[in-house]
Amino acid sequence: MAVLSQAQIDDFRRDGYLVAPDAVSPAQLAALRAEIAAWVEKSRAHRTPFGPPTVDGRPRFDMGTEHSAEKPALRRINNPSDISAAYLDVMRQSRMTDMVADLIGPDVKFHHCKINLKLTGAKTEVLYHQDFAYTPHTNDDIVTALLFLDDIDATNGALTVAPGSHKGPVYSLFDGDTFTGAVAPSVEAELLARSVPCYGPAGSVCLMHTRLAHGSTANRGSTARGLYICVYTAADAVPLARNPMPSLHEGEIVRGKPARTARLTQGLVELPQQPKSASFFTVQGQASATSA
Numbered sequence: 001m002a003v004l005s006q007a008q009i010d011d012f013r014r015d016g017y018l019v020a021p022d023a024v025s026p027a028q029l030a031a032l033r034a035e036i037a038a039w040v041e042k043s044r045a046h047r048t049p050f051g052p053p054t055v056d057g058r059p060r061f062d063m064g065t066e067h068s069a070e071k072p073a074l075r076r077i078n079n080p081s082d083i084s085a086a087y088l089d090v091m092r093q094s095r096m097t098d099m100v101a102d103l104i105g106p107d108v109k110f111h112h113c114k115i116n117l118k119l120t121g122a123k124t125e126v127l128y129h130q131d132f133a134y135t136p137h138t139n140d141d142i143v144t145a146l147l148f149l150d151d152i153d154a155t156n157g158a159l160t161v162a163p164g165s166h167k168g169p170v171y172s173l174f175d176g177d178t179f180t181g182a183v184a185p186s187v188e189a190e191l192l193a194r195s196v197p198c199y200g201p202a203g204s205v206c207l208m209h210t211r212l213a214h215g216s217t218a219n220r221g222s223t224a225r226g227l228y229i230c231v232y233t234a235a236d237a238v239p240l241a242r243n244p245m246p247s248l249h250e251g252e253i254v255r256g257k258p259a260r261t262a263r264l265t266q267g268l269v270e271l272p273q274q275p276k277s278a279s280f281f282t283v284q285g286q287a288s289a290t291s292a
């Protein structure tokens with residue numbers, strides 16, 4: 001049964017994104033937020049990124065350099081659906097998943113997920129990029145669903161997006177031979193000039209086309225900003241690069257059935273470099289906490 005209206009689907013196709021309210025039930029939202037609170041508490045005992053490790057052996061929890069026991073700066077949890085029943089449930093079984101199926105279904109496959117947290121005082125920012133350049137596939141029927149774990153407004157580091165950029169080029173994330181994980185500064189300036197912010201109450205979701213250019217600034221407000229970010233693809237979109245964040249549930253069909261064929265879109269894609277660190281923030285030049 002369709003959850004999104006035709007007008008919302010048309011908006012997504014035109015703009016490359018859509019913000020919709022009530023993507024999870026109040027009980028689901030409360031369970032997600034309770035996990036976050038517990039993980040933030042746990043991070044106080046750690047000086048450097050920590051486990052339980054991800055499928056490929058990297059730390060699951062990453063903190064910014066400003067992290068301390070008194071003022072935690074936990075900024076990333078990799079594939080929370082691998083370690084939390086609440087996050088797994090929302091990934092598989094929520095209005096958010098139904099909305100994604102309305103956009104790229106009926107057959108939908110899970111790729112990976114993560115939480116990006118900006119606690120108050122956190123310096124974390126996200127430089128402009130398109131997700132497709134990190135996760136190229138045989139076609140671009142791919143949606144990044146960014147679920148708001150907190151109320152997001154003009155003060156706390158909202159996501160900003162460049163409407164319509166999903167119909168333009170896929171920008172390089174390289175500076176010469178160096179993988180920077182971000183578009184060139186001149187491209188970012190041009191994208192920022194035509195960007196709009198995505199605000200909304202906790203429980204809303206921003207559904208973003210994989211080629212939409214986006215980023216976000218640091219949290220300068222007095223409330224935390226958390227996003228639960230799930231990447232879903234059409235079942236017949238097949239990865240052209242190793243998953244930057246492999247998950248126990250990678251490839252799981254969350255709606256419909258598996259594909260027998262891969263659908264190919266013509267074109268050239270630049271292949272990303274795979275991160276070795278706990279999160280892409282380090283690739284974008286923002287070091288993790290150290291014990292020094």
Ligand SMILES: O=C(O)CCC(=O)C(=O)O
Pocket residue numbers: 116126131157158159214215216227229
């Ligand atoms: O955390 C954010 O503001 C943006 C997240 C994002 O761009 C990403 O993880 O690809």
